[in-house]
Amino acid sequence: MTFDSSVVRRDFPVLQRVINGKPLVYLDSANTSQKPDSVITAIDHFLRNSYGPINRSAYLLASEATDAYEGARAKVRKFINAPQVHEIVFTKNATEALNLIARSWGAANLGSGDAVVLTHMEHHANIVPWQMLAAEKGFEIRWIPLTPDGQLDLSDLNTLLDGAKAISFTAMSNVLGTITPVEQIVSAAHRAGAIAIVDACQSVPHMPTDVQAWDADFVAFSSHKMCGPSGIGVLWGRESLLDAMPPFLGGGNMIADVKLEGFKCAELPAKFEAGTPPIVEAVGLGAAVDYLTSLGMESVRAHEVEITAYAMRSLKDRYGERITIHGPTSPACRGATLSIALEGVHPHDVSQILDQENICVRAGHHCAKPLMRILGVTATARASFYLYNTESDADILTDTLVGAFDLFGM
Amino acid sequence: MTFDSSVVRRDFPVLQRVINGKPLVYLDSANTSQKPDSVITAIDHFLRNSYGPINRSAYLLASEATDAYEGARAKVRKFINAPQVHEIVFTKNATEALNLIARSWGAANLGSGDAVVLTHMEHHANIVPWQMLAAEKGFEIRWIPLTPDGQLDLSDLNTLLDGAKAISFTAMSNVLGTITPVEQIVSAAHRAGAIAIVDACQSVPHMPTDVQAWDADFVAFSSHKMCGPSGIGVLWGRESLLDAMPPFLGGGNMIADVKLEGFKCAELPAKFEAGTPPIVEAVGLGAAVDYLTSLGMESVRAHEVEITAYAMRSLKDRYGERITIHGPTSPACRGATLSIALEGVHPHDVSQILDQENICVRAGHHCAKPLMRILGVTATARASFYLYNTESDADILTDTLVGAFDLFGM
Amino acid sequence: MPGLEDLYREIILDHYRTPRNRGELPPPARMAEGHNPLCGDEIHVYLDVQGDTIVDVKISGQGCSISQSSASMMSAAVKGKDINDVLALVKRFKQMMSIEEENADTTGEIDTSIKLGDLEALQGVVKFPVRIKCATLAWNTLVQALESPER
Amino acid sequence: MPGLEDLYREIILDHYRTPRNRGELPPPARMAEGHNPLCGDEIHVYLDVQGDTIVDVKISGQGCSISQSSASMMSAAVKGKDINDVLALVKRFKQMMSIEEENADTTGEIDTSIKLGDLEALQGVVKFPVRIKCATLAWNTLVQALESPER
Numbered sequence A, B: 001m002t003f004d005s006s007v008v009r010r011d012f013p014v015l016q017r018v019i020n021g022k023p024l025v026y027l028d029s030a031n032t033s034q035k036p037d038s039v040i041t042a043i044d045h046f047l048r049n050s051y052g053p054i055n056r057s058a059y060l061l062a063s064e065a066t067d068a069y070e071g072a073r074a075k076v077r078k079f080i081n082a083p084q085v086h087e088i089v090f091t092k093n094a095t096e097a098l099n100l101i102a103r104s105w106g107a108a109n110l111g112s113g114d115a116v117v118l119t120h121m122e123h124h125a126n127i128v129p130w131q132m133l134a135a136e137k138g139f140e141i142r143w144i145p146l147t148p149d150g151q152l153d154l155s156d157l158n159t160l161l162d163g164a165k166a167i168s169f170t171a172m173s174n175v176l177g178t179i180t181p182v183e184q185i186v187s188a189a190h191r192a193g194a195i196a197i198v199d200a201c202q203s204v205p206h207m208p209t210d211v212q213a214w215d216a217d218f219v220a221f222s223s224h225k226m227c228g229p230s231g232i233g234v235l236w237g238r239e240s241l242l243d244a245m246p247p248f249l250g251g252g253n254m255i256a257d258v259k260l261e262g263f264k265c266a267e268l269p270a271k272f273e274a275g276t277p278p279i280v281e282a283v284g285l286g287a288a289v290d291y292l293t294s295l296g297m298e299s300v301r302a303h304e305v306e307i308t309a310y311a312m313r314s315l316k317d318r319y320g321e322r323i324t325i326h327g328p329t330s331p332a333c334r335g336a337t338l339s340i341a342l343e344g345v346h347p348h349d350v351s352q353i354l355d356q357e358n359i360c361v362r363a364g365h366h367c368a369k370p371l372m373r374i375l376g377v378t379a380t381a382r383a384s385f386y387l388y389n390t391e392s393d394a395d396i397l398t399d400t401l402v403g404a405f406d407l408f409g410m
Numbered sequence C, D: 001m002p003g004l005e006d007l008y009r010e011i012i013l014d015h016y017r018t019p020r021n022r023g024e025l026p027p028p029a030r031m032a033e034g035h036n037p038l039c040g041d042e043i044h045v046y047l048d049v050q051g052d053t054i055v056d057v058k059i060s061g062q063g064c065s066i067s068q069s070s071a072s073m074m075s076a077a078v079k080g081k082d083i084n085d086v087l088a089l090v091k092r093f094k095q096m097m098s099i100e101e102e103n104a105d106t107t108g109e110i111d112t113s114i115k116l117g118d119l120e121a122l123q124g125v126v127k128f129p130v131r132i133k134c135a136t137l138a139w140n141t142l143v144q145a146l147e148s149p150e151r
């Protein structure tokens, strides 16, 4: 059912790059993914042939551009199985989508005495907007803690949800790879009368998504992590919630009328898309959705489970206790993101040594400082695999780490 | 001193497109501009060779991408003669930049009893954010009216500024083409103790910009109107103001530290760039700045004065009183944006008829409904010229309008 | 102008130049305002409804040839008619404009035997998708006016 | 590992493995905390200053080999030294790291006669621009500590 990643790899121009005679081993897709030729070509072709405004002007270029932009929206709707196309709002990234929810839904619904539930494994994008709003509105932020193997500890979930108006949580940790039980958490939230917001940045690119099966209320993700261009993100929200929310940014396109005395909002999705949107970027995202769909998200997931299992096994076989892989041990309940700790070697030095062999991993806090504190580290070296990574990539990673132990081994 | 626009035109792939045997006459650049080959190629090349995250990870791709992204910031600084590179904040468009000012500077500085001064010719992007904030904070919005020939009527400027904390105004009207006296208004504002915010969306693409000569406090504009890609805009602000302002969107990159109890902001410009920024788009914008710089902004302006004079004269010679061109009559005090009214023909029908000859003009309210009401119309047909428009484009426009009079003439 | 004959039929231009039933009706006549936010077109529909009959109709507002002529033809087509017949006509007209109704199942069959008369001239608009909203603006506003109480 | 000899000199690895002056000083010793927000490195510098002399210095915190060894070498280089000599050394070190000081005019000449000793081993870092911030973290924190009051 899965595909041959060495064939898929050929679709990605950057990955053909050779530096100092060595291939590029790109293991930073949890950060941002590379783009296939079909996405790059779609962008290029659109800019050379059909670029125009998307306000349904009467002329041909404008209607071609409008169709391309709205066509991308329709593709995204289908990709995540959202009920309605006008529930798909294009933002600049997932961070803006999460801020939009906090600023618009949150500011209208949260006050002192209220509570919002987050988890200890959230990305800063799903923490800071709530902290900013809480400082203003005076509601409480409650935290779901972690189990020792990096899962959410849901034993007190109902207590945490008691009296909460919203829970906002990641579907997959960008540090630990943990896949969280989205449906279980959403249904607990709904039983408690809270809405459920899913940060799907790490899950949408890597596995099938069905927002209706999740029964979520809002879902946010970014194009650049799913083979699409930078500069565009997605917010999906339930129509009834989006309709009731005040606008977020004000300006052109989001209005039905403007007078000196005040304005009237446009209908969805325009209401939340103020100003000239990321037109070219939507076209690129649409092409990325097509690309992923052609491979099949079930296959993408299957490939990632395989390569994760392979990489984890190779690392453990080779280095045993001298290496720690944070998070769940079973590849079946995690994504292809491996945060590794080498005994006696700092993550920054690990990534420096890997860079010598053109292996791209990220060393740092991965925008999850609260989680770092809980793990008791200031940083991890994170190798994250995607559909274009092969067993050979994993082998090069495993082999090259020897150099780090050689240099720093005490 | 000016260039040959028929040569410049060849740099733009879309403009080579022929539909039904007819060339494309793109006269909607005030809405969004077309992109030269150098910009499209820069984007393509970056995506194929150097795409990566811009967080200064240790590996080569990441540092190439970071250099490209920060290099674009440096180019933009130079292009508008901003004092410092960290005063340049990349946003998703000018609309976000204006919302950022209102939401961050405005929310921290404006309350009931305060006033903000706008003008009757503002774009919705410079009206609605202030209306939204005023509804919350209770300050007053005051309006600078227009003279009959579409200039700002500054006779009561000092009275309007009396007690105001800010004035926010366009450097060039996107409907009338009016160039406003930025320096005069800024200095009046400063004398009154107000800050001055310039919506430079329509001026930056079309004439030299020097924010220090303006002595402005904030300046906002968009890449897509200046030969760059969609998905990125620019906010320039004085360091002292930006430093004192609270953050706007919360998330990754904009923090120095995050704990469960709260966060600390990063330094400028990261403080205002939450989440993964428009990386590819910045590279494209950098290439657009290079392109414009190579032509010379003085030359761009000179070309536009020439073609505006030519088009206005041709239209008047041919149609006399049957055609009205809104706004200033002298090409020297206006941009190349002509909002025209044909006796007895609705703008929407004008643009439909022009579309038959592949002439792209926009019919509508141009996101300036208050201005439309003052002009006493619901819409105008707007032909806007840019560096790639030739006298032949103006001729085709003039000739084709005959058809509108033939069909609808009473 | 070649290519535009389908859009700008003579009868459309006639209604644009000489709009029928132009004006306003004083209260208590029903009234609704329609806007096309993209192009700024505005239409006000006034209805004097007695029992089940639209006794009088007036149209005001500004807009392009398509929206104005559609409004004029609409006013001529509904004046003096029974509300139920008018609602059936609205449905038939929107079908011609290839507008799919949401909840099509629940709103029942479209009566294709209804004669459109002059209105058929607007069929050409379908080839210009951007203009469909112009053609349907008056009709949506009519339905709103029918649903409004007397003033 | 080929290519990395310039970065990871033996003396750097030695300071990383056996850091000098590791620990804390109790109040009233001065203290400052330095952060590298990109990689999460943290350094705390404690100073016991008597008159113009840094009588004692201690370092705590976590970080990569470059930041930790730079901190260790720095502590060895400043312990027992006059503050003015230390400030001159900071300037000289930053120059080696190719950091341009803002307001370079007003801060006076850099004394290139100052001997860097072991610290010269860090010169190779300049070829790895991402790591320059690691090497300078301890030094910036030192300056902060000098500017802090006693606790």
Ligand SMILES: Cc1ncc(COP(=O)(O)O)c(C=O)c1O
Pocket (backbone or CB within 6 Å): A030, A031, A093, A094, A095, A096, A123, A125, A126, A170, A172, A173, A174, A199, A201, A202, A222, A224, A233, A367, B252, B274, B275, B276, B277
């Ligand atoms: C889990 C998670 N949430 C949110 C984000 C923020 O996404 P973006 O930076 O594209 O806004 C990221 C990626 O950085 C992420 O991994």
Ligand SMILES: Cc1ncc(COP(=O)(O)O)c(C=O)c1O
Pocket (backbone or CB within 6 Å): A252, A274, A275, A276, A277, B030, B031, B093, B094, B095, B096, B123, B125, B126, B170, B172, B173, B174, B199, B201, B202, B222, B224, B233, B367
């Ligand atoms: C004068 C003016 N201000 C603001 C804007 C908004 O720019 P954007 O849509 O790129 O955010 C525009 C363009 O639409 C404009 O012409």
